[in-house]
Amino acid sequence: MKIRPAVVVLENNRIMLLRYSYAEKNVYQFPGGNTEDIETLEQTLTRELQEELNLPISVGRLLLSAQVINTHKKQATLHCLFEGTILNSSKPIINAAETSALEVVWMEIDQLSTLNLYPSIGVKLIEIIKKGTFEHNYLGKIEQPWF
Numbered sequence: 703m704k705i706r707p708a709v710v711v712l713e714n715n716r717i718m719l720l721r722y723s724y725a726e727k728n729v730y731q732f733p734g735g736n737t738e739d740i741e742t743l744e745q746t747l748t749r750e751l752q753e754e755l756n757l758p759i760s761v762g763r764l765l766l767s768a769q770v771i772n773t774h775k776k777q778a779t780l781h782c783l784f785e786g787t788i789l790n791s792s793k794p795i796i797n798a799a800e801t802s803a804l805e806v807v808w809m810e811i812d813q814l815s816t817l818n819l820y821p822s823i824g825v826k827l828i829e830i831i832k833k834g835t836f837e838h839n840y841l842g843k844i845e846q847p848w849f
Contacts, residue, residue, distance in 0.1 A: 703769075703778040703779065703780055704736060704777065704778070704779045704780070705736075705737055705743070705779070705780045705782065706734060706735065706736055706779050706780070706781050706782070707734050707735075707737070707743040707744075707746050707747050707781075707782045707783075707784060708731070708732035708733060708734025708735075708747070708781065708782070708783050708784070709732060709733055709734060709747055709751065709759060709761065709783070709784050709785070709786030710732060710765055710783050710784070710785055710786060710827065711733070711759070711786045711787070711788060712811070712831070713788075713808070715810065715811055716808040716809060716810055716811070717808070717809055717810075717811055717814065718732075718733065718794065718806060718807075718808055719731065719732060719733075719806070719807050719808075719809055719817075719819075720732075720733055720801070720803035720805075720806060720807075721803065721804050721805050721806075721807050722802060722803055722804060723804060727818055728817075728818060729818045729819075729820055730807070730809070730817045730818060730819050730820070731803075731819070731820050732783060733750070733751055733754065733755060733757075733786075733794075734746070734747055734750055734751075735747075735749075735750035735754070743761075743782060743784070744761045744784075747759065747761050747784065747786065748761065751786075753797060753800045753801075754796070754797055754800045754801040754803070755794040755795060755796065755797065755801075755806065756792075756794070756795045756797060757788060757792055757793075757794045757795075758788070758789040758790060758792055759786045759787060759788055759789060760786070760787045760789055761784050761785070761786055762784055762785030762786065762787065763784065763785055764782060764783070764784055765783045765784060765785060765827070765830055765839065766782075766783050766823065766826065766827065766830060766839040766840070766841060767780060767781060767782045767783070767839075767840050767841065768780075768781050768821055768823055768826075768840075768841035768842065768843075768844045769781075769841075769842060769843045769844065770820075770821050770822075770843075770844060770846045771843060772846075772848070779821075781821045781823070783823070783827070794806040811828055811831055811832075812828060814827055814828055815828060818847070820846065821844060821846060822844055822845065822846050822847060823841065823844060826839065826841060
């Protein structure tokens with residue numbers, strides 16, 4: 703099983719996402735990436751956001767985790783979403799050499815439930831943010847539409 707940590711960065715009731723285009727559809731993802739060698743999840747996030755977005759961050763607590771299983775590719779991924787805070791008032795800048803993301807977008811939190819989101823946890827994340835239930839939320843296997 704692959705493990706993919708990502709960060710949830712909130713500013714002014716908006717959440718930072720990366721926009722991709724797959725089969726002419728917009729797909730949104732939380733910034734993050736795959737672990738390398740023996741790095742921790744926090745080290746992975748720090749490295750990935752620096753490489754892909756030239757963005758220094760502080761990684762906070764674990765908000766939720768969920769499994770996505772792609773039976774066609776015989777792959778499973780455990781997504782771990784952490785709180786993240788941008789340091790030094792930095793602004794994200796896409797590094798095309800490190801990511802296929804087209805742009806960084808800031809979406810209103812309530813829009814998460816209407817997006818093609820990977821992983822598909824928009825509704826649950828809205829609930830966690832609004833209720834302030836920041837203890838770890840393990841969602842188990844989630845249904846993931848493929849784009």
